[in-house]
């Protein structure tokens with residue numbers, strides 16, 4: 001059995017984030033041998049090129065956390081038909097300084113939930129464009145558009161609906177396949 005460590009980034013810093021609950025659901029459903037660990041973003045300051053010569057420790061740690069995992073799942077809400085600013089800020093830290101992009105060759109997947117039927121699809125398209133620019137191989141199918149309905153997730157991430165639980169399990173298995181395909185590609189730029 002292949003052991004994999006998958007990092008996840010939650011694109012919301014809300015204390016009541018439904019996307020964090022979705023991330024917890026993914027943690028619970030991870031296939032045997034796969035461990036999901038959070039890569040936190042909430043303490044990152046705003047990125048500026050002024051930092052390029054001397055990254056703060058929190059940003060160094062953030063980039064190292066990406067380097068340390070076999071793949072990264074980004075679990076994000078949609079804000080104003082795009083990704084939240086806190087997530088974009090984190091991605092900018094990951095990409096810099098120029099030539100030291102932490103996502104280069106890093107297998108990635110995107111997923112998200114909202115109460116609306118759009119289910120973060122527009123935000124995910126924007127996010128995929130950014131990851132493509134980063135040269136990060138990204139899971140194409142299945143697409144992780146999850147519409148949250150009342151009671152779908154318990155607070156601890158338990159999924160109450162078998163079809164949704166089955167979908168999320170299949171999603172994680174598909175991502176593991178992508179991770180394995182790129183396992184021999186050096187991740188550093």
Ligand SMILES: Cc1cc2nc3c(=O)[nH]c(=O)nc-3n(C[C@H](O)[C@H](O)[C@H](O)COP(=O)(O)O)c2cc1C
Pocket residue numbers: 012013014016017018019020077078079080081082113114115116118119120
């Ligand atoms: C500033 C802002 C913009 C939003 N824009 C969208 C949007 O474009 N599409 C959407 O489906 N929901 C939108 N929503 C609703 C979010 O999907 C909802 O607040 C969701 O709970 C956010 O995810 P979170 O709980 O993980 O933070 C927006 C919410 C906020 C606060």
